[in-house]
Amino acid sequence: MLKQVTDYISPTEIGEVPALLRQFPGEAALVGGGLDLSWRPRKQARVLISLDRLPLTYLEPREDGLAIGAATTLLQMIESPLLAAYMGGFLPRVLNRVATSLLRGMISIGGALVRAYPWADLPCLFLGLETKIVLYNGTDRLFSLADYYADRSLRGPDGPLLREVLLPSLEGSRVAYQRFTRTAVDIPLLNQLLRVRWEGNRVAEAFVWLGARPGAARRVVEVETSLVDGSLSVQEREQAVVRMRELAEVESDLRLSADYRRHLAGVLLRRNLEEVADAA
């Protein structure tokens, strides 16, 4: 029971949301799935603004990719035919391993990306897919997800509302994602996304994101650079694994030591490299 809550408001027009946030500065919380409020109640959140009656649950094809409404749940994404056709069904396969079957029916894409817990899967996944987001504060503003995370002023308790998630088509790219957990339903203790764009039989671009380090996801640029212009031969892959273990910025926490994380960073990279090389 969130005893401090006195009002539960369900706007029906998206334009009402910024007005409500302004009306209750520092006292309002947006409710998408609402899981985060249940897990980490915020004492100052006296007014709950529900997104349930707003048209924020959808997946739509766009000119250069896909648009996902912020209130769309992971389960709806997993079951979406559009997402099944996007990058060979990569996202439904991965999302089916995130959290539990019950929580996937509640977790909204917008909520997960706004909260962005460093151990979570979704920030690493969507950063690696060059995701853009639409923030709404009376008007729409477009940001890359990476810029959104870099600018703390965009993520205050009073909004703005993350309205839409935009996935680029990324044609010609191969992507792989690995996560290490202690049990099938555990949070990741390390996760990693690799995306490679091929030109013929050489790597034109490579992106490596390492998350749950235990800090927030970061690119490992030196490893990316080492992969460009190669063919992902066995020798090149092993060299990249060695580089990853040298360069991975990881730390210890209660659950895993930095040494083990560093070792795992290499293991996950090897698996990711094998996957994108096989797919090519």
Add this chain to the structure above:
Amino acid sequence: MLLDFILNGVATSWRIHPGESLFEALRRHGRLEVKGNNCGNGECGACTVLLEGVPVPSCALLAGRVAGKRVETVTSLGTLERLHPLQQAFLQHSAVQCGYCVPGILLSMKALLDREPTPSREKIAIALSGHLCRCTGYLQQIEAVEALGLPYPSAAETNVVPYNDREGGENGS
């Protein structure tokens, strides 16, 4: 605040606290079939209900979120006199021991079968992944769903053996 929703097919109007979970609202209104005093954060699955046919942990769901929507508890499945085929399959496969987790598991399995009448063993296991059971080890539950003879008929279409008439007496043992 006033909450209007459909509970097990019945239009329902309850006065609730705006910060209350659905689990708290259900228990406070006497719906004791939703098991109490669990993890409280959506990890064990014992308090699962179906929200518009999707299994969700009611302890982590703000009650206000179900406004205007359909909610089903285990009571919507069958009765002691007329078990739902899923409930009967669980009994026949000894998939019930202490029974604490079972209402939630039955609802998750119903949701799975409604979406996919012949699920693979892997899909059944994935659908069970939100539920903790410390008695059965899950295997019997998976076997119960697999052995249901799918696609499974609704309780109304089935000549279900009443629970009390089953061979072995009232406890079915």
